[in-house]
Amino acid sequence: MAGSNTEKHTDNDKSTGHTFSERGITRFGERLTQVINGESYKSFAKKCEMSDKAIRDYVSGKTYPALDRIAHIAKVAGCSFEWLATGINPQVLAVDAIQGVKSIDESDWSQTQKDLSNILSRLTEDEQEKIIQHIIKNGTNSLIPEESNQRAMAIASLVVSLSDKDQREILHLIETKKLGSLLDNTLKSNKI
Numbered sequence: 001m002a003g004s005n006t007e008k009h010t011d012n013d014k015s016t017g018h019t020f021s022e023r024g025i026t027r028f029g030e031r032l033t034q035v036i037n038g039e040s041y042k043s044f045a046k047k048c049e050m051s052d053k054a055i056r057d058y059v060s061g062k063t064y065p066a067l068d069r070i071a072h073i074a075k076v077a078g079c080s081f082e083w084l085a086t087g088i089n090p091q092v093l094a095v096d097a098i099q100g101v102k103s104i105d106e107s108d109w110s111q112t113q114k115d116l117s118n119i120l121s122r123l124t125e126d127e128q129e130k131i132i133q134h135i136i137k138n139g140t141n142s143l144i145p146e147e148s149n150q151r152a153m154a155i156a157s158l159v160v161s162l163s164d165k166d167q168r169e170i171l172h173l174i175e176t177k178k179l180g181s182l183l184d185n186t187l188k189s190n191k192i
Helices: 021-028 028-036 041-047 054-061 066-075 079-084 090-099 108-123 125-138 146-161 164-190
Strands: none
Touching: 028 054, 028 079, 041 054, 066 079, 108 164
16 A cells, blocks of 8 residues: 555646746746856756756756755755745745734834935945845845844944934044054054
């Protein structure tokens, strides 16, 4: 009775709509191309311990990898499994889940959005695009270690709330302290 626990499926049962959106699956090759980032298929395949034909087939959409292979590719590529598999950023999923919870204060979320928008507005378009691509590929935890997130957000919120003059003054004090430390270290090393 070796096969008694196996289930039989008809062609109608093969729909994976409950697992992935069709659009997410069909764009897997595009996401894989993005993480390969111009590297040769042969080189990338070797890192993934797969054949270059398998990688080419995934990129072209001829075949789709099993979930364990997607997880391995994501690990090798340094991107999130969720994004590589579905095209959905895991942080977006987390935000969507949190928004359903009644204990979240929407005014705090709005303030956070304003703070982030203010920070981004100070960057060039190229810097903004690089940050967005980095977050899409790696998630936000790659930008700020998890234990530092709350402290960093509090500091960012405080800095954003300051006037431009106060921000410049703080930066000047930081640079002065760095210069002072540099001079101290130079004097100590030269024993003057």
